[in-house]
Amino acid sequence: MADKLPEHPDFLWHNPDPKPSYDAIIVGGGGHGLATAYFLAKNHGMTNIAVLEKGWLAGGNMARNTTIIRSNYLWDESAAMYEHALKLWETLPEELEYDFLFSQRGVMNLAHTLGDVRESMRRVGANQLNGVDAEWLDPKQVKELCPILNISDNIRYPVMGATYQPRAGIAKHDHVAWAFARKCDELGVDIIQNCEVTGFVKDGNRVTGVKTNRGTINTEKVGLCAAGHSSVLAEMAGFRLPIQSHPLQALVSELHEPVHPTVVMSNHVHVYVSQAHKGELVMGAGVDSYNGYGQRGSFHVIEHQMAAAVELFPIFARAHVLRTWGGVVDTTLDASPIVGTTPVENMFVNCGWGTGGFKGTPSAGYTFAHTIATGAPHELNAPFALERFETGALIDEHGAAAVAH
Amino acid sequence: MLLISCPNCGSRDETEFHYGGQAHVPYPENPDELTDRQWAEFLFYRDNTKGSFAERWLHSTGCRQWFNMLRDTVTYDIQAIYPMGAPRPAPNTDQPADFGTASLAPDSTTTGTTGPSVASTDLGPAEPAATAPKGATQ
Ligand SMILES: Cc1cc2nc3c(=O)[nH]c(=O)nc-3n(C[C@H](O)[C@H](O)[C@H](O)COP(=O)(O)OP(=O)(O)OC[C@H]3O[C@@H](n4cnc5c(N)ncnc54)[C@H](O)[C@@H]3O)c2cc1C
Ligand SMILES: [Zn+2]
Numbered sequence: 401m402a403d404k405l406p407e408h409p410d411f412l413w414h415n416p417d418p419k420p421s422y423d424a425i426i427v428g429g430g431g432h433g434l435a436t437a438y439f440l441a442k443n444h445g446m447t448n449i450a451v452l453e454k455g456w457l458a459g460g461n462m463a464r465n466t467t468i469i470r471s472n473y474l475w476d477e478s479a480a481m482y483e484h485a486l487k488l489w490e491t492l493p494e495e496l497e498y499d500f501l502f503s504q505r506g507v508m509n510l511a512h513t514l515g516d517v518r519e520s521m522r523r524v525g526a527n528q529l530n531g532v533d534a535e536w537l538d539p540k541q542v543k544e545l546c547p548i549l550n551i552s553d554n555i556r557y558p559v560m561g562a563t564y565q566p567r568a569g570i571a572k573h574d575h576v577a578w579a580f581a582r583k584c585d586e587l588g589v590d591i592i593q594n595c596e597v598t599g600f601v602k603d604g605n606r607v608t609g610v611k612t613n614r615g616t617i618n619t620e621k622v623g624l625c626a627a628g629h630s631s632v633l634a635e636m637a638g639f640r641l642p643i644q645s646h647p648l649q650a651l652v653s654e655l656h657e658p659v660h661p662t663v664v665m666s667n668h669v670h671v672y673v674s675q676a677h678k679g680e681l682v683m684g685a686g687v688d689s690y691n692g693y694g695q696r697g698s699f700h701v702i703e704h705q706m707a708a709a710v711e712l713f714p715i716f717a718r719a720h721v722l723r724t725w726g727g728v729v730d731t732t733l734d735a736s737p738i739v740g741t742t743p744v745e746n747m748f749v750n751c752g753w754g755t756g757g758f759k760g761t762p763s764a765g766y767t768f769a770h771t772i773a774t775g776a777p778h779e780l781n782a783p784f785a786l787e788r789f790e791t792g793a794l795i796d797e798h799g800a801a802a803v804a805h
Numbered sequence: 806m807l808l809i810s811c812p813n814c815g816s817r818d819e820t821e822f823h824y825g826g827q828a829h830v831p832y833p834e835n836p837d838e839l840t841d842r843q844w845a846e847f848l849f850y851r852d853n854t855k856g857s858f859a860e861r862w863l864h865s866t867g868c869r870q871w872f873n874m875l876r877d878t879v880t881y882d883i884q885a886i887y888p889m890g891a892p893r894p895a896p897n898t899d900q901p902a903d904f905g906t907a908s909l910a911p912d913s914t915t916t917g918t919t920g921p922s923v924a925s926t927d928l929g930p931a932e933p934a935a936t937a938p939k940g941a942t943q
Contacts, residue, residue: 629855631853631855632853632855640846640850641850641853642845642849642850642851643853644826644851644853645853645855645878689823689824690807690824690860690876690878690881691826691853691854691858691860691878692878692879692881693855693878693879694878694879694880694881698806698807698819699806700806700818700819700820733848733849789845789848789849789850790841790842790844790845791841792841
């Protein structure tokens with residue numbers, strides 16, 4: 401007779417049925433929703449709250465991203481937000497009592513044109529003024545840090561240098577979600593999967609409940625953390641968001657010996673590459689140009705990305721693609737997120753993180769929880785208000801964020 | 806990769822085209838009278854429809870002409886292709902995606918004087934969509 405299977409490991413969270421009413425409901429069980437719930441419970445003592453997820457936990461962008469974490473953004477507002485997140489990343493494994501393999505192996509952003517070089521040097525200067533660790537590397541230093549990079553100048557987009565942030569790196573995204581979920585559960589937060597929000601109950605302009613496929617649930621407050629589906633939820637609530645949802649793809653190769661010591665990104669040729677702990681090469685592409693909710697993108701985008709990757713890393717030429725997949729990212733026109741109040745009373749929104757919100761997960765949760773609990777933004781997210789599209793106080797991070805992460 | 810039927814050139818790979826975002830968003834008629842809120846709407850707010858979406862495409866490496874397309878943003882199914890300036894047709898999901906051939910579309914740059922050449926029998930009655938004000942071209 402075959403040996404008995406080992407016992408199933410303990411579940412990290414329970415699967416409670418929704419209660420009739422909560423003090424706050426978070427819509428979306430990705431990283432941002434879970435982090436928000438965690439900080440609501442931990443920093444603001446709000447434990448009678450629920451996270452509603454239409455599918456399974458972290459089944460959206462959270463476990464589809466390429467896990468790059470960095471804080472070298474250009475403007476003061478973004479540097480403050482992302483650096484706050486990076487500092488939290490450094491302490492969260494201990495705080496959440498979960499080693500999600502945050503690896504500070506550094507991130508390099510390549511420059512391929514004179515325009516890139518100037519923009520990158522400007523960004524390094526701005527970063528240093530904001531206390532963000534940033535350096536400019538010439539091509540020889542690039543090669544020393546990442547020997548598999550081709551720095552010859554006879555390729556289509558030669559490497560003319562790079563910015564480098566040593567404290568940046570990667571983490572295991574699904575474990576990050578589980579780490580937050582376990583702590584949320586311990587603190588009394590209800591994590592409710594397979595619960596899709598289909599509408600809102602309002603009293604005048606004030607939200608008082610959410611309609612779901614598992615019934616109507618009353619709530620004092622609602623926080624939207626639905627990433628690519630934010631516009632759909634806003635429309636249900638009766639307001640608009642300046643967001644366009646696009647497919648964004650990534651892929652992995654089969655497992656290889658460790659060959660790639662850091663993370664390399666190139667905005668110009670739309671590719672970013674790291675090697676996961678197990679050995680897969682993890683690569684991300686640019687978005688498909690059209691709006692899409694299909695969680696899949698076009699093959700020509702991948703083809704373009706692979707061409708660039710193979711030119712930059714000639715040793716990848718014989719690696720095989722193992723899996724490709726796509727997510728739905730919520731882009732804004734200034735490539736910065738929206739975290740704050742909405743035109744609907746007691747409803748708050750965290751969205752617009754687009755192609756690069758994994759790195760922001762801790763500070764999105766931290767500042768959004770503050771906003772929900774107190775009804776007003778934290779000083780870190782105040783500039784990221786929805787109103788900036790009306791006042792014109794945009795935070796243009798296309799140089800630092802554009803396609804990249 | 807989408808296979809897109811340019812009204813002038815016929816079926817071509819998506820890589821020959823450039824995406825132009827939501828269709829039927831007219832330039833404000835009285836720009837100097839707009840409030841900041843209205844400017845914000847015009848500059849930064851576009852529909853982000855999950856489902857049938859009217860959008861503009863440019864055949865940038867072909868005839869270099871703009872045209873409109875009705876496409877499902879979940880299945881990516883192309884439901885109609887019609888000239889600039891024509892009102893948004895009703896989606897017809899029975900039609901194959903490549904019915905909008907050159908012979909059916911007179912001039913993709915028309916600005917509203919020519920009716921939607923593909924709408925008459927193929928697409929059923931054109932519905933006056935709220936998002937398609939008269940004379941909207943860009
Ligand atoms: C391919 C790819 C690569 C990326 N690479 C990076 C990277 O390297 N670095 C980086 O910083 N960022 C990266 N990102 C971006 C990052 O993943 C996102 O910005 C971030 O995950 C968004 O926050 P989230 O985790 O809460 O989103 P999600 O995980 O998408 O969470 C939103 C959740 O809301 C749920 N939802 C939607 N509608 C409803 C409803 N009606 N009712 C209930 N639930 C609902 C969804 O099912 C989903 O689980 C990448 C994204 C993709 C797709
Ligand atoms: Zn053409």
